[in-house]
Amino acid sequence: MVEVPDSHPRKVSLLARQRIVDASEEGLLAPSAMIAHGRGEAFDYLLGEKTTDSASRAIREAAARLMRSDSPVISVNGNTVVLAGKKLVRLAAVLSCPIEVNLYYRTQERVAGLLSLLRKQREEVAEETHPVGFEGDWPLSVGSVSLLGEDPSHRIRGLEGPRSMCTEEGIGNADSILVPLEDGDRCEALVGLGKEVIVVDLNPLSRSSIGATVTIVDEISRASKILLEEALRGAARPSKWDNSEALKEALVCMAESVGKF
Numbered sequence: 001m002v003e004v005p006d007s008h009p010r011k012v013s014l015l016a017r018q019r020i021v022d023a024s025e026e027g028l029l030a031p032s033a034m035i036a037h038g039r040g041e042a043f044d045y046l047l048g049e050k051t052t053d054s055a056s057r058a059i060r061e062a063a064a065r066l067m068r069s070d071s072p073v074i075s076v077n078g079n080t081v082v083l084a085g086k087k088l089v090r091l092a093a094v095l096s097c098p099i100e101v102n103l104y105y106r107t108q109e110r111v112a113g114l115l116s117l118l119r120k121q122r123e124e125v126a127e128e129t130h131p132v133g134f135e136g137d138w139p140l141s142v143g144s145v146s147l148l149g150e151d152p153s154h155r156i157r158g159l160e161g162p163r164s165m166c167t168e169e170g171i172g173n174a175d176s177i178l179v180p181l182e183d184g185d186r187c188e189a190l191v192g193l194g195k196e197v198i199v200v201d202l203n204p205l206s207r208s209s210i211g212a213t214v215t216i217v218d219e220i221s222r223a224s225k226i227l228l229e230e231a232l233r234g235a236a237r238p239s240k241w242d243n244s245e246a247l248k249e250a251l252v253c254m255a256e257s258v259g260k261f
């Protein structure tokens with residue numbers, strides 16, 4: 001592991017990269033995980049590696065919808081668990097919802113490895129002091145977060161192959177689903193089933209970004225932290241959300257950063 005001094009302007013990005021490299025060596029990630037990460041980094045560079053006002057609005061909307069849904073679920077893939085697993089465990093504890101490992105490049109070994117990492121992350125989060133604004137028994141709420149995906153007996157209708165495998169109690173029964181770094185076909189199938197699909201994707205032009213109910217164009221680790229804060233604030237109500245407008249705003253932010261030169 002390379003030492004990165006605190007003064008390095010891109011320290012956060014370099015550490016995230018290292019986490020992806022290490023997890024890849026441990027066999028937790030898809031072979032193309034680094035390509036996906038690199039693509040994300042390029043878009044993030046154009047956003048100035050910060051959460052834009054437009055993304056903040058999308059996060060507020062996402063939190064409002066997740067808070068008010070009857071059966072929310074957080075769907076995670078390899079990159080997401082490695083970059084934002086603990087943050088999403090905290091969010092799941094506040095929303096009282098399960099986390100389901102649902103992979104594009106599904107192998108039983110990777111599902112088992114990612115669930116084991118999530119169990120470790122859940123233990124660590126349970127030992128933390130509760131986040132500001134949380135009322136209740138933090139260790140109990142965190143310990144109650146179900147980690148699903150090992151035995152998927154259900155199928156996402158309208159989707160072929162291993163990507164369609166899911167659990168009934170998680171994605172199967174969910175009415176709203178948070179899916180970071182999602183694939184376009186699955187996003188389309190989930191929307192087709194009448195679910196509210198909240199995507200986190202740095203690429204505003206991806207098929208999942210375009211097909212989602214609410215798209216958060218932000219880096220997953222940053223977005224998860226703010227999602228938690230918004231969920232703890234708990235006051236927002238869902239609006240008549242115009243997702244194409246939000247995507248246009250993200251593209252305008254990127255174009256403006258190009259225009260600075």
Ligand code: PTJ
Nearest residue numbers: 030033036039040077078103104105181201202203219220
């Ligand atoms: O773990 P698996 O098997 O489910 O596979 C996961 C990956 C990500 C490899 C797989 O889903 C994949 O190939 O994804 P894509 O089609 O490359 O799409 C990933 C999208 O996520 C791209 O649009 C990236 O810009 C975006 N992205 C990458 N890193 C981040 C990100 N968005 C938010 N935060 C990130 N850190």
